[in-house]
Amino acid sequence: MANDKTSMQLVANGILKENPIFRLALSMCPAVGISTTVMNGFMLGIAVLFVQVCSSVTISMVKNLIHPRIRIPTYTLTIATWVTVIDMVLAAYLPEAYAKMGIFVKLIVAFAIITMRLEMFACKEPVGASFWDGLGMGLGFMIGMMTIGLVRELLGSGAILGYDVLGFKPLLFFILPCAGFFVVGLMMAFFNYIEVFYKRKKGFTS
């Protein structure tokens, strides 16, 4: 069952075509909840990337040993294990960032995106392809989170990565918790608009 895509194509697929946040609209909770700064998005992105890559590789390695009847429990167990690992590592080495992310690191275990990738990709494809796919998905999630964080941090507190760039606070509203919904909604609409625009243009030229 060889995969005809190259590794770079798999990564690009996760970042652009099947971006977990904007295109697949999965794992929205952290996208709304803690995307107040770029740094938060980056840290959670790292955690998700780690869990996604590790689980994909693990499942891909043992895919022939998994009994079909206990497929889902095995996925859950794998994900939970890796989430526990990253949770402990972050708590030990980056306590400050960990405190900011609060409960969301532990909640990675319930993220639909990871289970979905295991079910759709890792349990069929070889280890190498699963690794690249996991990397792409994780990066896609990370970039999505960071984009939302960028918009909210810039508009809410006039800063990027904690550095004051604007010198004033344009709209405090964006840093308020409920603004996450608006930012995600508006950005989705924006991406839709680009897609529609692009298709229309293509349609005219061809």
Next chain:
Amino acid sequence: MRNIITIIVRLTLSCLIAAFVIGLCFVLTSKAKKHNEHVNEEKVIYSLLGYKGDAHPPESLKLSVLYRYVVSDPHGKSIGYLVPTGQGETTAFSFIRLDLDGNLIDQKQVAVGAEDAVEQEGRDKAIQAALGPGAELTYADKTIIVTENGNRISYLVTGKFPGFKTFVSVMLALKPDFSVRGLAILEQEEDPGLGAEIEKDYFKNQFIGKSFETLKTLDVVKEPIPEEYLKALESRLQKEEAAKIREQFKDHAIYALTGATISSRSVTNGISGTVKKFAYRLNILDKVIKDQKIVVPF
């Protein structure tokens, strides 16, 4: 039937592997976690005392930690303090028990190493052993007394009180006359953008310099912070100028955060209550230590 057995065997096997991975990770990280927590706490303490970044605290600076317990035994409740005793390098600890009126009940040697005293588990065990059975211990809080060449220069007090949403936990640095020297917010879960601004300099620095008398009746006003005061609080001015402006607002009420008056008020009241309780307790403890001629490093 065979199917079920294979399922069970495989599931057990995967559980075992998972447990092994998690356990290994736990063993590897738990030490680092404790170490980092300790380092973090030290960083907060030294930055409160004014040694930020590369500025290393002098050798003569010494931290003595007092642990306060509430002891319940058949005779009623009493307050116990675990204090280091002896001059210089402290190796011995005493548990001083006071009744509710502030009179000494007894003083017992506690056999605990300086390293073990930091960890709650080892400390509790040692005190329990010294008190004997029948007494029930409840850990209350800890206070750090900072001395330089034997003179007290600061107290570090921790406090925890309800904020707007959940609890706010703070560490205060006080001067020997109980005026505020510094404030650090250790934990809070207020709304970002609103209540969470209590962590920002322009709010928490307002407490610096407030005297004990002012703190007792400290109020919160819903007014915008004057521009020059704001600059001074965010350390955007020259030192002398900032000090002058701060002096001017020394006894002024706390300016509430915009949109988070309740958070501001609960922090203000919480700090005022923490300092009042601490001052009351320390005076009693000091009197007992003096009367009993207990040799302490602070």
Next chain:
Amino acid sequence: MNLSRIRLIAIVALFCSFLPGLVHGADLISQQSFGEKNEIVLKFAAEVDKLKAGNINNYTVFEEQDPDIRLELVSATPNYAGTAVSLRFKEPLNTAHTHIVTVKNLGGVEKATATVSQSYLGYLFSILISALLINNFVFTKYLGLCVFFGTSKRKTTAKGMGVVFTLVIVASATMSWFFFNFILIPYNLNFLEIVVFIGLVSLTVQAVDTILRKVNPILFNSFGVYLVLVIANCVIIAVPLMMANNKYNFYETFMLALGAGGGFLLALYLMSSVSERMQLARIPPTFKGLPIAFIVAGQFAMAFLGFSGLKIF
């Protein structure tokens, strides 16, 4: 109506054992409660000497965790019959803490102690309301969004999902409580909490699935499809984790789970009501589907922000 009354009585009966404050009032003091901001009201079982009852030196009051710090009394005013006294304090009381009042030399009793605390039922109720409205899991904690947007298109779906979800969450949270307190804590296995909690959730879902299939196939046909979705919901794992974080006892866990489930049901119902209307509205094509749903949810979240800081007791 009748059912809810029975349930209320059952809850009261259950919690009475948890109320040492009300039962343990010694003989002299028959009832004690917080009055105004800085007031405690004591009722005596028998008539007492009004002169003595009015002497503030006969009373000592402190908060349970700070027994060495006496609260400063300003006045003690007995009522006309001498069966009650109102104690006024210099500073407002922190009613969240338990206060202990000791009375000396009054009514022939040398010393009587009473514990004044907010009623435990009220506290439990406040946990419920908090999880339901103030800290609604969907609109103020942003959890369970995937399922939320997936199942809030029609009212019937929303109701089905909400009810199934509440059932599963209450069952799994109570089980998690037992596991956490009797296995994880005693053996110092806290770090296994994620694995154990997610395992229990899967187990509950599987159990509900099997039981419902056998007992009530009709109900299963209408609700069974939602069971699979429950696992992918963050709320269901967040509740046990919060329970572990806050060290809630059994009743508190139960209330939190009930509030979380109810809050999710409420959010789904509100959202689906809007969604049904939106199908008739003219929405710009780029906003169709999820974007507009997010913006509506954002407006709900803003509305729910108004609940924050709400205090009932």
